[in-house]
Amino acid sequence: MNADGEQTDPMVPDAVSEETARELRRLGWKLALARAALAWERLWPALWPAAGIGGAFLALALFDLLPGLPIWLHGGILALFAGALATALWRGARALALPGISAGQRRIENTTGLVHRPLTLLRDRLASGTDDPAARDLWRLHRLRTIEKIRGLRIGFPSPGLARRDPLALRGLLIVILVIGMTIAWGDGANRIARALAPGVGGVVKGPAVVDIWITPPAYTGIAPIFLTAGKERRNKGTPAPLLASAGGIAAVAVIKGPIAIPEGSTVLAQLSGGWGTPQIVIGTKETEFKPVAEGTFKLTATIDMAPNVKQIRVIQAGREIGAWPVFLVADQPPVVSFGEAPGGSARGALRIDLEGSDDYGFAEAKLIIRRARMGGEEVKEEIPGLTKPPADEGKKDNGAKAARTAAMLAKLNVVKILELPLPGANIKDLKETSYHDLTAHPWAGLEVQVQVVAKDAAGQHGVSDSVTITLPERRFRHPVARALVLLRKRLARDPESRDEVWEALANLGTIPGAYDGDTVVFLSIQIMARTLAGDHGFDAIADVQEMLWETALWLEDGKLSQAERRLREIQKKLMEALKNKAGNAEIQKLMRELERAMAQFMREMMKGLKNLPNWARPFDPNSRSMSAQDLQRMLDRARELALTGNLDAARQLLSMLREMLENLRSGRFAMGRGRGQGQSKAWRMLQELQDMMRRQQELMDQSHRQSRQGMGQRPSTKEGARQQGDLKKQLQDLLRRFGEMMGKVPKSLGDAELAMREALEALRKSRPGEAVGPQGKALENLRRGLGQMAQQFMRRFGRGRGRGRGRGMFGRRPGHIPFAYDPLGRQLPNAGMTSADDVDIPDETETQRAWEILQELRRRAGEVGRPDLEMDYLERLLRRF
Structure with missing residues (x-):
C-alpha cells in the first residue's frame, strides 16, 4: 500500500506504482466528464420531444395568443399540451440509462484513438509469473509504456445526434421564435404566462399593468387637475412625467418637474388595467386597495388629507411597484384681513369700510361684526325740546327691579349687528375694497360701537381683524323737529326706561304743529308714537317707535328723496348679491332695469332738492350735473353688457364703482357747496x-x-x-x-x-x-x-x-x-x-362687443339642426354660464 492508501502491486517496483496512482487520479475527473457527456447524449434525444412541446407552449404564451381564444379552445389547447408533455417525459424517462465507468473509459479511448483498452491496463494485475523476474520486468515496462501513451487523453464535446432526429432544424426555428417572444413581452412575461395558464381570466385584459391617476384640487383653488400615468414603459422610455391638465381636461398644457405640489383636500381618481392581482395605492403611510370594476380593471377614489408624512404616492400590484411620484401637500392658510383705514362716515352718514386682506386661494365672504361698546350710561349732550329733565337725585335712587328690567331690555335692543361686506369678485386673493353702509337708520347711530371684520375662505377657515372702537356715523339733520326726533330715538336706545320722558316730549311736540309747518303726516306720526309708548310697555313697542321716529325725521328732512335713496341702496345690494352668486341672466337683467329706474328716481329727487336750496348752498348750477348723469347711465349700460357676455366679475366691479360714485353724489349734495368757493x-x-x-x-x-x-x-x-x-x-x-x-x-x-x-x-x-x-x-x-x-x-x-x-x-x-x-x-x-379692487380687469367696449359677437355665434350654431352630438355637447357647455 502506498502513501495514498492504494494497494500496490508487489510485482512492480514502488516508483512505477506511485506513477500509476497519480495517473489514475488524473484520469478520475476526465472519466467523470466523459460519463456526463455520454449522459447528455442519451438524455437530450430522450427529452427533446418534451422540450419542444414546452418551448412551443412558451412561445404561444409570450405572444399572448391563448387569452384571446374562447375558453373551451384555450382549455383544450392547455390539456393537449399537458398530455403531450407528460407522454414525452414518460417515454424519455423510460429510455434514459446513465453510463457506467467502463462506458466512460471506452468514450475516452475512442475519442483519443487508443487501442487495446490501455485505461483498463492501469487497474490490471500480473496474473502469473509473479515469481519470474523477467516477467515482472516485462510487466513493468508494459505499464510504463501505457502510462506514457495515455498522457494526452481527450474527452470531446457531447454529440446527441439531434440532426438525425430533426432533419428540418425545427429546434433552431423554435429558438428564434422564443427570442422574439421574450423581446415583445419584456417586462410583462410573467403576466402573459399566467394568463396563458388560466383560461377565462385574461380574456379581456391584455398588455402590461397601466395606471392613470387624476388629482383634482378643490374647486376654490383654481388649480387645474394633475394627471399622472405609469406602466407604459414599453412605449414611453423611462417614467413619464406628471402632467398639469388643462382647465377643460382636454389636453395637457404643462409638464411638472420635481415634487408635485398638491393642495390638501384634493380628490384622487385612479384607474388601473392589466397586471395580476388587486393593486393598492399608498399615499404617505396610508394604503388603500383598488376596487374591481370589470375584468382586469380596477378603480379607486380617495381624498388626500393633510398629514406630515405624505411625501410620495405609490401604486403597487402583486408586490411590484407600478409607479411612484414625489409629492408634498400644501396646507390651506387662513385668510388675513384688516382695516385699510379706520372706519369712518361720509357727509350723508354712511359707514365707510376700507377692507384689505389676502388669502392663498381667495376669499369666499367677509362680514362686519358690530357690537355696542357700552350698554347704557351714555350722556345726552344735546338738549331735547319738550323733554323734562328728572331731578338731580332721581337718577341716583337704587331700584333693583328697574335696573334688572333695563338690563334685560338693553340686551334685546343691543343684539350684535352683522353686515355682509361686498367682495369685488369670486376668489379674490388680494383684497382691497371700499364699501359704504347706510346705518343711519340703526338705533346705534351716533353711539360708540366696536367693529370687527371676519373673513372666510372657500375652505371654511376664518380670519379676524382687530376690533376698533368708533362712533357709528349718524346723519346730521337741518330741520329742528327732525333733529329732536332723532335725539329722542337715541335716548330710547341708551335707556329704554326713559320711555315716559320720551312720551312726554312727543306729546309736547304734538301741541306745536307750526314747528313742522302743520304737516299732517308728521302730526299723525307723533300722536301714534306717543300713544304707543303710553299704552304698550313691551320691548316691541320701543323698537316700533324707534323706527317711526327715524322715518318721520327723514320725511321732515328730505321728503321723497330719502325713500328713493333707500330704494336705490336696496336694489344695489340685491344686484351685487346676484352677481356674486352667479345668478341667471334673466334675474340679473331684471335687477339692472330696477337699478336704472331707482337711479333715475333718486337723481330726479336730488335735483329737486338742489333747486330748492338757496344759492349759497348750491355746489354749482344743477344743469351742470347732466354730464354726471350721463356717465352714471353709461357705466350702468356697460355693466349690463358685461353681464350679458358672462363677465360677471367685471360687471360686479363696475357696479361697485357706480355705487361709490352715487355715494359721493349723496355726500356731495351739501358738502361740496359749503365754503368751497368758486x-x-x-x-x-x-x-x-x-x-x-x-x-x-x-x-x-x-x-x-x-x-x-x-x-x-x-x-x-x-x-x-x-x-x-x-x-x-x-x-x-x-x-x-x-x-x-x-x-x-x-x-x-x-x-x-x-x-x-x-x-x-x-x-x-x-x-x-x-x-x-x-x-x-x-x-x-x-x-x-x-x-x-x-x-x-x-x-x-x-x-x-x-x-x-x-x-x-x-x-x-x-x-x-x-x-x-x-x-x-x-x-x-x-x-x-374708481375702486381699489384691481384684481378684475374690466374689458373695454371693443372687447365687450367681440365677446357679444362670439356669444351670438355660439347661440346660432347651437340652434342649427344636424350638428354632431359631440359638437352640440361642447356648445352647450360653453353656453351654460350665460
Whole structure:
C-alpha cells in the first residue's frame, strides 16, 4: 500500500506504482466528464420531444395568443399540451440509462484513438509469473509504456445526434421564435404566462399593468387637475412625467418637474388595467386597495388629507411597484384681513369700510361684526325740546327691579349687528375694497360701537381683524323737529326706561304743529308714537317707535328723496348679491332695469332738492350735473353688457364703482357747496370741457380716416375739418391759459396734445387727411392723460376741506381719483380707478362687443339642426354660464 492508501502491486517496483496512482487520479475527473457527456447524449434525444412541446407552449404564451381564444379552445389547447408533455417525459424517462465507468473509459479511448483498452491496463494485475523476474520486468515496462501513451487523453464535446432526429432544424426555428417572444413581452412575461395558464381570466385584459391617476384640487383653488400615468414603459422610455391638465381636461398644457405640489383636500381618481392581482395605492403611510370594476380593471377614489408624512404616492400590484411620484401637500392658510383705514362716515352718514386682506386661494365672504361698546350710561349732550329733565337725585335712587328690567331690555335692543361686506369678485386673493353702509337708520347711530371684520375662505377657515372702537356715523339733520326726533330715538336706545320722558316730549311736540309747518303726516306720526309708548310697555313697542321716529325725521328732512335713496341702496345690494352668486341672466337683467329706474328716481329727487336750496348752498348750477348723469347711465349700460357676455366679475366691479360714485353724489349734495368757493366749480367745468374736447377730437379723427379711404387717388375737401381742428386747438390753448392762471403749472400731456393738433391742422390744410390721422390719435391720447393729470392737481389743491369726508376733497374721493372713470369713448382714464379692487380687469367696449359677437355665434350654431352630438355637447357647455 502506498502513501495514498492504494494497494500496490508487489510485482512492480514502488516508483512505477506511485506513477500509476497519480495517473489514475488524473484520469478520475476526465472519466467523470466523459460519463456526463455520454449522459447528455442519451438524455437530450430522450427529452427533446418534451422540450419542444414546452418551448412551443412558451412561445404561444409570450405572444399572448391563448387569452384571446374562447375558453373551451384555450382549455383544450392547455390539456393537449399537458398530455403531450407528460407522454414525452414518460417515454424519455423510460429510455434514459446513465453510463457506467467502463462506458466512460471506452468514450475516452475512442475519442483519443487508443487501442487495446490501455485505461483498463492501469487497474490490471500480473496474473502469473509473479515469481519470474523477467516477467515482472516485462510487466513493468508494459505499464510504463501505457502510462506514457495515455498522457494526452481527450474527452470531446457531447454529440446527441439531434440532426438525425430533426432533419428540418425545427429546434433552431423554435429558438428564434422564443427570442422574439421574450423581446415583445419584456417586462410583462410573467403576466402573459399566467394568463396563458388560466383560461377565462385574461380574456379581456391584455398588455402590461397601466395606471392613470387624476388629482383634482378643490374647486376654490383654481388649480387645474394633475394627471399622472405609469406602466407604459414599453412605449414611453423611462417614467413619464406628471402632467398639469388643462382647465377643460382636454389636453395637457404643462409638464411638472420635481415634487408635485398638491393642495390638501384634493380628490384622487385612479384607474388601473392589466397586471395580476388587486393593486393598492399608498399615499404617505396610508394604503388603500383598488376596487374591481370589470375584468382586469380596477378603480379607486380617495381624498388626500393633510398629514406630515405624505411625501410620495405609490401604486403597487402583486408586490411590484407600478409607479411612484414625489409629492408634498400644501396646507390651506387662513385668510388675513384688516382695516385699510379706520372706519369712518361720509357727509350723508354712511359707514365707510376700507377692507384689505389676502388669502392663498381667495376669499369666499367677509362680514362686519358690530357690537355696542357700552350698554347704557351714555350722556345726552344735546338738549331735547319738550323733554323734562328728572331731578338731580332721581337718577341716583337704587331700584333693583328697574335696573334688572333695563338690563334685560338693553340686551334685546343691543343684539350684535352683522353686515355682509361686498367682495369685488369670486376668489379674490388680494383684497382691497371700499364699501359704504347706510346705518343711519340703526338705533346705534351716533353711539360708540366696536367693529370687527371676519373673513372666510372657500375652505371654511376664518380670519379676524382687530376690533376698533368708533362712533357709528349718524346723519346730521337741518330741520329742528327732525333733529329732536332723532335725539329722542337715541335716548330710547341708551335707556329704554326713559320711555315716559320720551312720551312726554312727543306729546309736547304734538301741541306745536307750526314747528313742522302743520304737516299732517308728521302730526299723525307723533300722536301714534306717543300713544304707543303710553299704552304698550313691551320691548316691541320701543323698537316700533324707534323706527317711526327715524322715518318721520327723514320725511321732515328730505321728503321723497330719502325713500328713493333707500330704494336705490336696496336694489344695489340685491344686484351685487346676484352677481356674486352667479345668478341667471334673466334675474340679473331684471335687477339692472330696477337699478336704472331707482337711479333715475333718486337723481330726479336730488335735483329737486338742489333747486330748492338757496344759492349759497348750491355746489354749482344743477344743469351742470347732466354730464354726471350721463356717465352714471353709461357705466350702468356697460355693466349690463358685461353681464350679458358672462363677465360677471367685471360687471360686479363696475357696479361697485357706480355705487361709490352715487355715494359721493349723496355726500356731495351739501358738502361740496359749503365754503368751497368758486375755484372748485371752475375746476369741475374745466374737466367737463376737456372731456368734451376729447369727444370732438375723436369725431375729427374718425372723419379724417373716412376721408382718407374715400378719396383714394384724389384730394378730398378737408376745409371743414381743418376749421374744426383749428377751433379745437384754440379752445385747448384757452383752457391751458386758464388752467395755468389757476394752478400755475400746465400738465405736459396737454402741451403735447396742442402740438399734435397743430400737426394735424397742417395736414388737413394740405388736403391730406391720411397724414392727419396719426397726429389726431396722439392728440386724443395726450388729452386722456392730461385729464388725469389735471384731476390730480385739482385734488391736491382742493382735496383738503371742511366736512366729514376725511380729506377726500371736492369729489369726495381720495387723492388720485377723479369723478369720471371713463372718457367719452368708454375707455378708462389713467390713474382714475374708481375702486381699489384691481384684481378684475374690466374689458373695454371693443372687447365687450367681440365677446357679444362670439356669444351670438355660439347661440346660432347651437340652434342649427344636424350638428354632431359631440359638437352640440361642447356648445352647450360653453353656453351654460350665460
